[in-house]
Amino acid sequence: MSVFPRIDLKQEVYDYLRNVFTNKEVLAAVGQGKAEQRFQKLLSCLSHPPRFTCVRASTHLAPLEEIQTRLQEELKQQQNCGSKIGDVSVNLLPHPHIPDVLFLPVIGPRPVVQLSSEVIVGAQCGSAVLRGAHVFAPGILATPKFMKKGDMVSVFSDLEGKCTRGNKDFQGKRVFVGNGVAEMDRSNIFCSDEPVKGVGIRMVEPLYQSPSFDRVLPSMAFLQNLPSVVVGHVLGPRPGERILDMCAAPGGKTCHIAALMCGQGEVVALDKIRGKVERIRQNAKTLHLECIKAHCFNSIQAVCSDQAQDTQEPPFPPERFDRVLLDAPCSGLGQRPNMACTWSLKEICSYPPLQRKLFSTAVRLLKRGGVLVYSTCTVTLSENEEQVAWALNTFPCLTLQPQEPHIGAGGMLGAGLSSEQLRLLQRFSPELGWILEAEAHGEDDSPTKPSPCPFPQQANKDTIGFFIAKFLKS
Numbered sequence: 001m002s003v004f005p006r007i008d009l010k011q012e013v014y015d016y017l018r019n020v021f022t023n024k025e026v027l028a029a030v031g032q033g034k035a036e037q038r039f040q041k042l043l044s045c046l047s048h049p050p051r052f053t054c055v056r057a058s059t060h061l062a063p064l065e066e067i068q069t070r071l072q073e074e075l076k077q078q079q080n081c082g083s084k085i086g087d088v089s090v091n092l093l094p095h096p097h098i099p100d101v102l103f104l105p106v107i108g109p110r111p112v113v114q115l116s117s118e119v120i121v122g123a124q125c126g127s128a129v130l131r132g133a134h135v136f137a138p139g140i141l142a143t144p145k146f147m148k149k150g151d152m153v154s155v156f157s158d159l160e161g162k163c164t165r166g167n168k169d170f171q172g173k174r175v176f177v178g179n180g181v182a183e184m185d186r187s188n189i190f191c192s193d194e195p196v197k198g199v200g201i202r203m204v205e206p207l208y209q210s211p212s213f214d215r216v217l218p219s220m221a222f223l224q225n226l227p228s229v230v231v232g233h234v235l236g237p238r239p240g241e242r243i244l245d246m247c248a249a250p251g252g253k254t255c256h257i258a259a260l261m262c263g264q265g266e267v268v269a270l271d272k273i274r275g276k277v278e279r280i281r282q283n284a285k286t287l288h289l290e291c292i293k294a295h296c297f298n299s300i301q302a303v304c305s306d307q308a309q310d311t312q313e314p315p316f317p318p319e320r321f322d323r324v325l326l327d328a329p330c331s332g333l334g335q336r337p338n339m340a341c342t343w344s345l346k347e348i349c350s351y352p353p354l355q356r357k358l359f360s361t362a363v364r365l366l367k368r369g370g371v372l373v374y375s376t377c378t379v380t381l382s383e384n385e386e387q388v389a390w391a392l393n394t395f396p397c398l399t400l401q402p403q404e405p406h407i408g409a410g411g412m413l414g415a416g417l418s419s420e421q422l423r424l425l426q427r428f429s430p431e432l433g434w435i436l437e438a439e440a441h442g443e444d445d446s447p448t449k450p451s452p453c454p455f456p457q458q459a460n461k462d463t464i465g466f467f468i469a470k471f472l473k474s
């Protein structure tokens with residue numbers, strides 16, 4: 001199952017995370033051995049891609065079955081267009097409990113032979129390749145000296161971010177992600193006056209095989225991690241409501257919310273970075289969602305004190321929204337695949353205070369009787385369960401609510417929450433699925449050998465690390 005080394009973390013971050021996963025409450029519940037095993041499995045699975053590609057289907061535009069058939073046809077055609085991945089069957093699977101999700105099993109790691117011609121790409125680009133993307137030219141850092149369009153090359157991801165652009169003899173740490181065909185000469189990539197655009201290497205033998213969804217039925221299929229799709233359903237928007245998405249770019253969840261409302265009502269999407277707000281607008285346009293109003297704004301300041309002010313633009317008067325989503329900026333330690341995180345502990349610990357400021361604004365902007373969903377794509381306690389404990393103490397008007405669907409695990413021990421409160425939280429913990437799988441394959445010393453999870457449980461478990469809490473304001 002593991003082909004890559006465990007995620008590489010700064011020692012101080014490793015120690016911090018290890019303390020989180022072996023905290024007193026966890027140790028009292030499961031003991032040192034199990035807690036340590038869970039932490040080590042987490043480090044392993046973070047460096048690997050999830051084994052399913054999740055697509056959110058635009059069921060506001062067409063029935064799921066129609067989208068499934070059209071996508072399958074498109075992806076088969078893509079295979080026939082000259083790539084070596086023609087032997088793969090495209091089998092999109094609907095999720096039995098989530099009406100707008102289609103899964104595509106990822107095939108890998110496959111036995112791909114490395115070539116002598118090496119192309120080095122940035123870590124982010126390498127991660128995208130492991131999830132089915134081709135290599136876009138701006139992600140290329142180094143190529144063979146005389147690389148010409150049409151050459152077959154092996155693609156490697158620069159693990160430590162040490163490869164300089166245009167390097168001709170990079171010797172640093174890298175991992176192999178597959179073979180591809182150059183779509184450009186080296187000179188076009190590094191010696192052009194214009195910023196370089198488009199596909200630089202077309203992947204024909206990826207280590208992990210999943211079709212590229214680039215320009216495949218863009219209005220019908222939106223690539224989104226499963227927990228992110230769950231967030232939209234947990235928020236439960238209804239047609240005609242007024243919804244605020246406080247940290248919205250690039251707009252995956254905003255668009256899902258608008259689609260669930262069948263375009264009726266209003267979804268206000270805020271993000272503090274102007275370029276990213278444009279992405280929200282583009283996505284809304286592509287998906288034919290007209291009820292989205294995107295603004296560039298610092299959400300911490302999105303509430304004004306004047307109750308009477310009825311403005312269409314931020315800042316908004318208090319208690320203005322039926323539902324609020326705070327998909328908070330976070331340390332992102334649940335993202336997969338991620339082979340190396342260069343962040344310091346100080347950077348990781350900078351998020352909780354920011355999240356609390358955003359949360360306080362969210363509570364003020366929410367109507368009484370309204371729903372607030374808080375989510376992150378990270379695995380720390382301080383950004384997840386500890387934030388929930390803080391919120392319940394600070395805002396007596398808030399209560400935790402059950403989530404639908406609830407396909408992840410409950411909250412993690414360590415923040416002093418009761419078992420009932422933990423049950424109401426939803427934590428996607430891919431390491432738990434990996435432990436089951438290893439035990440089933442006899443890789444661990446477990447006395448019992450459960451069988452590997454069938455679909456869809458496997459797809460529900462092998463996701464990015466993610467956290468969701470749902471509150472009602474009374």
Ligand SMILES: C[S@@+](CC[C@H](N)C(=O)[O-])C[C@H]1O[C@@H](n2cnc3c(N)ncnc32)[C@H](O)[C@@H]1O
Binds near residue numbers: 251271
């Ligand atoms: C986790 S991402 C959001 C992903 C998004 N919800 C989606 O599903 O596509 C967090 C976003 O918060 C934005 N952000 C960070 N601080 C913010 C603030 N004070 N006000 C508004 N947006 C902020 C970042 O620019 C980033 O785009």
